[in-house]
Amino acid sequence: MRERRSRTRKAAMGENLIGRVAVVTGASKGIGAAIAESLAAEGCRLVLAARSADRLEKMAEELRARYRVEVLSVPTDISDERQARNLVETAAAHFGCVDILINNAGMGIYGAIDELNLDDLRHVFEVNFFGPLAALQEAVVLMRRQGGGTIVNVSSIVGRFPQPLGGGYTATKFALQGASGAARAELKRDNIDLILVCPGLTETEFSQNSRISVPGAEHRQGERHSLGRGVEPAKVGRRTVKAIRRGEREVYITLFDRFLVLAATLLPGLFQWALVYVTRYRRRRFEEDGANE
């Protein structure tokens, strides 16, 4: 009986996403907003979460008007385990089910490993790792009962190799990728897909929203610190939806991202050498007072 229900649900997911209920965290802007829009364009019913209630409701209104889909906004601080669990419960209470969970909310932290403020790092772990894990645990209970579903964890290419002066952030994404790999295998029998989306540099406010834990450079919080221009978030949104339809395992957005991950895996010595140069470059940028990247 359980087998038959599971297969039916999988086939339905493969064909289209119309009417599916998707919870998207970090949906007020950036990549999360783009994923929410791509899901709305597919006809999904949405539950949007982030801390800024006004921005979230504005986003919900836009999606309702443009795509004629039902959208609920649930202001949530994902670093609070109770709120993370409550988000999924609220979605289920409102729509009766949760078919897709997008764990996208996240933030960065800049600083050398030997100088990182550990309280700041703990907070970033709460946002990037423990919050998503709590939401996943709640969603799995529901999805098991429903006969299946899809969980998308938005990681990063730096979940595959270290980012100089971003080692704390890297650690949160390595943790997320490790847990995701195990969960994917564990949840197979429950017909729950676990997809890792690993964007590279994407044009959002991410670096401005990251914590600065570089002694002497704390006043540069809110500045742009990324290494160049990235891809448009809409591209990540569209690629994520395609991955959900296909039930993919791990997704990269550009060929260059794939190349970097491959190089880090196949040529670790050369890659490490390049990282030393990137470290010097980034350190200089933080030391050049007020010089935005």
Ligand SMILES: NC(=O)c1ccc[n+]([C@@H]2O[C@H](COP(=O)([O-])OP(=O)(O)OC[C@H]3O[C@@H](n4cnc5c(N)ncnc54)[C@H](OP(=O)(O)O)[C@@H]3O)[C@@H](O)[C@H]2O)c1
């Ligand atoms: N941009 C990149 O280059 C890049 C590359 C690879 C991976 N990523 C990953 O992509 C994801 C989205 O990042 P982004 O680039 O879109 O960044 P962003 O523009 O800064 O957006 C982050 C989103 O997360 C929400 N958020 C932050 N802290 C939260 C909290 N405690 N509770 C609930 N929501 C919270 C923010 O909304 P509120 O402020 O309203 O809460 C916002 O909606 C992150 O997981 C990030 O690690 C980004």
